[in-house]
Amino acid sequence: MSDRPETTAALDAAPHHVGQIDRHSAVPMYDQLRLLILDSIDKHLLGPGDLLPGEHRLCEQYEISRTVVRQALALLEIEGVVERVKGKGTFVSRPKVAESLVHTLTGLYDEVARRGGHVHSDILRHEREAASADVARMLQINPGDIVVVLDRLRWVDGEPWSLTTTWMPEAVGSHTLDVDMSENSLYAVLAEVDVVATTGTRSAESTIASAEQAQKLQINAGDPLLLLRSVSMDATGKPIEHFVAYHRGDRSRFEFQLEGGRSTARLHITD
Structure with a gap:
């Protein structure tokens, strides 16, 4: 996917550097996760071709359900921000x-x-x-x-x-x-x-x-x-x-x- 090393470091550090899920917010949790991923990309913590954490890792990290993770990734895929490769994972799309x-x-x-x-x-x-x-x-x-x-x-x-x-x-x-x-x-x-x-x-x-x-x-x-x-x-x-x-x-x-x-x-x- 990319010449850059596959990395999930940016989102792994998200609770401290990027943000957390606010369970009291009126914004749905899946949209909050979507925005966190977009923020990592905007701040160049994630770049084209980088591998996102797996669904299980995102569930653990943000203490959210797999349904929430899948909704967020599905929206990002529709928007062209990420692409999912069967058997490999979800990657940041190239512009x-x-x-x-x-x-x-x-x-x-x-x-x-x-x-x-x-x-x-x-x-x-x-x-x-x-x-x-x-x-x-x-x-x-x-x-x-x-x-x-x-x-x-x-x-x-x-x-x-x-x-x-x-x-x-x-x-x-x-x-x-x-x-x-x-x-x-x-x-x-x-x-x-x-x-x-x-x-x-x-x-x-x-x-x-x-x-x-x-x-x-x-x-x-x-x-x-x-x-x-x-x-x-x-x-x-x-x-x-x-x-x-x-x-x-x-x-x-x-x-x-x-x-x-x-x-x-x-x-x-x-x-």
Whole structure:
């Protein structure tokens, strides 16, 4: 869950440093416990990925029933403050940061950089190959035509985030073959040779991780993934790239903003 050591020290010290349950208060005990946990997070005594004490420990510490503990944790989970992992316990969730990977032509590198994060890519494959029928259809070329394929495991702030395979017509992709794509934005590299995406289509759907994908993304086989498919065109309407990306489902969620007859979809990625 986190690179930080799993700790429950903050709440273990709660009676002396954070607060206690007031049995004479009009505030329900489960909400008091919820507020104590939130206070520990606000004071940075608990951070993203930290393990909370178990239900039994919380019952003993605050002299409350397991029902009260479960109500408090359930509310925090609904609010997105904690996440429960079967067989491991309850952890402080990572904050969610708005991304616009679905409804804009922005790439992951640029979106994360905009909020001050860092993207690194492990280059799994970067070479020429013959286009399959599906790739040819998306790029509006003939099956068997040469394309450049870029296969990457994307890391965000040191954590495996997504598996992305990008295909480009050879005339476009050849500009990337001599570039170190582990630390560069693909769109920025192409922009340097005046290849710019101006229109495109992008779709999102849910799927589950295969054993190979799970191993690379450091999750379990069968865990949820968000599958993005995209094709981008230049100002003339000619496709310049097509990608398929598998994002960790535990790091992504959708938020839809509605206005009259219009709506915009945004992708949120957990830090």
